[in-house]
Every structure is written in C-alpha cells, then in structure tokens.
Amino acid sequence: MQPIDVTALIEDPHGTYARLREAGPVHRVTGPDGRPAWLVTRYDDVRRALADPRLSLDRRHALPGNYSGFSLPPALDANLLNMDPPDHTRVRGLVVKAFTPGRVDRLRVPVRRVADELLDAVEAGDERRTDLLESYAGPLPIIVICDLLGVPPDARQDFRAWTDALITPDRERPHLMKEAVAGLMGYFTGLIRAKRAEPGDDLLSDLIAVRDGEDALSEDELTSLAFLILFAGYENTVHLIANAVLALLDHPRLLSELRANPDGLGAAVEELGRWDGPSPLAIRRFPLEDMEIGGVRVPAGETVLLSIASANRDPRHFPDPDRLDLRRERSGHLALGHGIHYCLGAPLARMETETALAALLERFKNMELDVPRDALRWRPAIRARGLISLPVRW
Structure with a gap:
C-alpha cells in the first residue's frame, strides 16, 4: 500500500x-491518519463517482476501524456532508427554500461595501503593505456569513481558531479540537435560541421557519446546517479568494488584462477555481457494495477519496491543463462538486470571490508579493488548499 506523501501534496x-x-x-494509499483509502485521480472516474449513488457519504457505512474523521456530536454531524437520500433530498429541499x-443576489451590494471598508482600513495603515489573508481575504467571508446567518456584530466570534482546529488537528494537543467542537456547539445552540425568540430577516431565521407540508428541520439538522454554512462557506471562500489573488500575482499579464476588462471576472473565477481551488479532495465516500472504479475493484465500506485537484488538471479533459487560461471554456470543472452533493453555497462563493477581486483590482494598481515566492507557506492539510499568509505591497 502506497503512503500519501503529505509534504508533496x-x-x-x-x-x-x-x-x-x-x-x-x-x-x-495510506492517509495522514495511518488509515487505508482508495485515491481516485482521473477526471472521468472522479466525475462519475461524485454522482454515483453506490458511494455513500454516511459514515455508518464505513468498515469498523477503516475511517476516523471528525468526532462531532449528533447536533453538528447531522449535516448534508454526512447524508444520503432520502434524508439528503429532504433536508436539501428544505434548505433551498x-x-x-x-437572497444571494441581494448580498452583492453589501459584500462590495464590506470589501471597500476592509480595503479602506488596509490603505489607512502607515505602510503600503499588508498580509492580505489576515486583513482582507479572511475577514470578508466571515462578515458575509455572519450577515447571512443574522449574527449581530457584537456577538461575532473569531471562528478561525475553531475551523483551524478541525481542518488541521494538532495531534500533540487533541484538546484543541474538543474545545473547538464544544465552542461551535455552544455558540450555535445559543444563536438558534435567540433567533427562535426573535426572528430576523436572515437565513437562520428562515431555516427555523421553513416548512414542507408537515415536514421541518429537526433541532440537530438545524444546528448542523448552521455549522456547515459557517464551516464550509467561510473556510472555502477564504482560500478561494487568496488562491485566486496569488494566481493572478503569479501571472501579471493576466492580472493586467483582467484589470482592463473586469467584465471577464465571472469566467476568471471559474478558471481560478479549476486551476487551484480550495478543496483538493471531495468529502470521503464509502461504497455500499463491492464496485469498480476506473477498472479497479473497491470493496464495500472502504474509504474512497476523490481528487478534485487532480481531475481539474487532467489533460484527458482539459487541454494544456497546467496553463491558467482566463478565457477557457467555463463548464466542466469540479471545483464545486457534481451531482446531488454539488456545493449548496456555490452561487455565494462565486459572488464573494468575484466581488472581492473586483474591489481589490480597482484599488491597488501595482500590487505585488512582499516576500519571495518560495517563502509562502501552505496550511499543513491535504483536504484544504490554503495559504498561511499572503504578504503584499503596492
């Protein structure tokens, strides 16, 4: 069995x-946790597998001892990333109501206002340099998610420590993950209680009220959905924005072309997501029966990892895949998934990234990296592709 070279990945x-x-x-392969898994690398196989109903997201179908994953309480675990139909169909149907x-379109103007305010604060500094991840790409999505959920400014937390503890667990300090889970659980329980007592014009209040006949979200489903919206919407968008900025800094000609033609931002965001997206691997899956993937027999219950990053650079599907081409045909990439588990927040992630890039390109005409390119460091995780910092100057 081939171990995954974590450093190389x-x-x-x-x-x-x-x-x-x-x-x-x-x-x-053997994953970073020492557990066995099957890693799928080619576009056609990954795309088919993402939509294959024989591949379950429900960890109850994993073989005993074959998968570890997060140890989340039921109130956080009952989310769309751990559900199959018919539960997934029912919950997703309620959420899309x-x-x-x-709702996403109405956020476009507020998102641009937040982006401009953050850049005002960056410009107000004494030096013409900043860590763009800390000052812009990081705060923007959390402010947007909190506005979406209806979290008042004086009640907002710094969620970064909690999400970091879950994405990149510190094996020498396992208490940090437990503290993160407890913090998230307590936070969302209190937030839902407050929204139930005093509903507002926000997504969480609407999720509390949503009905489909006599159906409704259970308390655990509601709490875990709030957790998922924060966790996925925040973490992925932070790194989608930062990765996109770095890619453009690495390609100054494309950066200049995009600045001259901001109408191309929509297509650019699609290509930037394909080229270096925030989620190299899809959520793990477990075969409900023995099956073949790419001509390889995979037994029921074993862990299957679908490499979105690899599929999106497969030359069998994308001509010259390692070239960043902002005019590339937009359809077909898997950065936001495929099938019934396609990213629920995809329109929001696209809009936030497009708006963040537009504001940044308008503001700073000569932005460049403030450190040597090889001094940049990536987060120590194979499931998330994100920088630790992004120092720039202008």
Whole structure:
C-alpha cells in the first residue's frame, strides 16, 4: 500500500497528482491518519463517482476501524456532508427554500461595501503593505456569513481558531479540537435560541421557519446546517479568494488584462477555481457494495477519496491543463462538486470571490508579493488548499 506523501501534496499537489494520475486511475494509499483509502485521480472516474449513488457519504457505512474523521456530536454531524437520500433530498429541499438565488443576489451590494471598508482600513495603515489573508481575504467571508446567518456584530466570534482546529488537528494537543467542537456547539445552540425568540430577516431565521407540508428541520439538522454554512462557506471562500489573488500575482499579464476588462471576472473565477481551488479532495465516500472504479475493484465500506485537484488538471479533459487560461471554456470543472452533493453555497462563493477581486483590482494598481515566492507557506492539510499568509505591497 502506497503512503500519501503529505509534504508533496501540500507543497506541490498538482505535480504529485500528475504523477499519480499517469501511473493509474485509482491508488491504494495510506492517509495522514495511518488509515487505508482508495485515491481516485482521473477526471472521468472522479466525475462519475461524485454522482454515483453506490458511494455513500454516511459514515455508518464505513468498515469498523477503516475511517476516523471528525468526532462531532449528533447536533453538528447531522449535516448534508454526512447524508444520503432520502434524508439528503429532504433536508436539501428544505434548505433551498430559504437559501435562494435572490437572497444571494441581494448580498452583492453589501459584500462590495464590506470589501471597500476592509480595503479602506488596509490603505489607512502607515505602510503600503499588508498580509492580505489576515486583513482582507479572511475577514470578508466571515462578515458575509455572519450577515447571512443574522449574527449581530457584537456577538461575532473569531471562528478561525475553531475551523483551524478541525481542518488541521494538532495531534500533540487533541484538546484543541474538543474545545473547538464544544465552542461551535455552544455558540450555535445559543444563536438558534435567540433567533427562535426573535426572528430576523436572515437565513437562520428562515431555516427555523421553513416548512414542507408537515415536514421541518429537526433541532440537530438545524444546528448542523448552521455549522456547515459557517464551516464550509467561510473556510472555502477564504482560500478561494487568496488562491485566486496569488494566481493572478503569479501571472501579471493576466492580472493586467483582467484589470482592463473586469467584465471577464465571472469566467476568471471559474478558471481560478479549476486551476487551484480550495478543496483538493471531495468529502470521503464509502461504497455500499463491492464496485469498480476506473477498472479497479473497491470493496464495500472502504474509504474512497476523490481528487478534485487532480481531475481539474487532467489533460484527458482539459487541454494544456497546467496553463491558467482566463478565457477557457467555463463548464466542466469540479471545483464545486457534481451531482446531488454539488456545493449548496456555490452561487455565494462565486459572488464573494468575484466581488472581492473586483474591489481589490480597482484599488491597488501595482500590487505585488512582499516576500519571495518560495517563502509562502501552505496550511499543513491535504483536504484544504490554503495559504498561511499572503504578504503584499503596492
């Protein structure tokens, strides 16, 4: 069994996945937690698997001892990333009644206002330099998510420590993960109680009120949905924005073209997500029966990891896949998933990233990295692709 080279997947994920992809479509690997898994690397296989009902997201279908994952209480675990139909169909159907395209569209002006306010604060500093992750790409999504959920400014927390503890657990300090889970649980329980007592014009209040005949979200489903919206919406968007900025700084000609033609931002965000998205791996899956993936037999209950990062650079589907091409055909990338588990917050993530880039490109005409390119460091995780910091000057 081939161990995953964690260092290589963090420092050079695309080169590492390219070698794996050419060596074969599916690999038997040992993950960072020492547990076995099947890693799927080629576009056609990954796309089919993302929509295959025989691959379950419900961890109850995992073989005993084969999968560890987060140890979340039921009130946080009853979310769409751990559900199959018919539960997934029912809960997602209720959520889309509240999380509508109209609600996302109404956020566009407030998001731009927040982006401009954050950049005002950056410009007000004495030096013409900043850590863009700390001052802009990080705060923007959390403010947007809190506005979406209806969290008042004086009740907002710094969620970064909690989400970091879950994404990159410190094995020498396991108490940090337990504290993060307890903090998130307590926070959302109190927030839902407050919204139930005093509803507002926000997504969480609408989720509390939503009904489908006699159906409704259970208390655990409601709490875990609030957790998922924060966790996925915040974490992924932070790194989608930061990765996109770094990619453009690495390609100054494309940056200049995009600044001259901001109408191309929508297509650019699609290509930037394909080229270096925030989620290298889809959520783990467990076969409900023995099955073949890419011609390889995978037994029921074993862990399957679908590499979105590898699929999105597969030359069998994307011509010249390692080239960042902002005019590339937009359809087909898997950065936001595929099938019934396609990212529920995809319209919000796209809008936030497009708005964040537009505000940044208008404000700073000559932005560049403030450290040598090889001094940048990535978060020590194979499930999340995100920088630790992004120092820039202008």
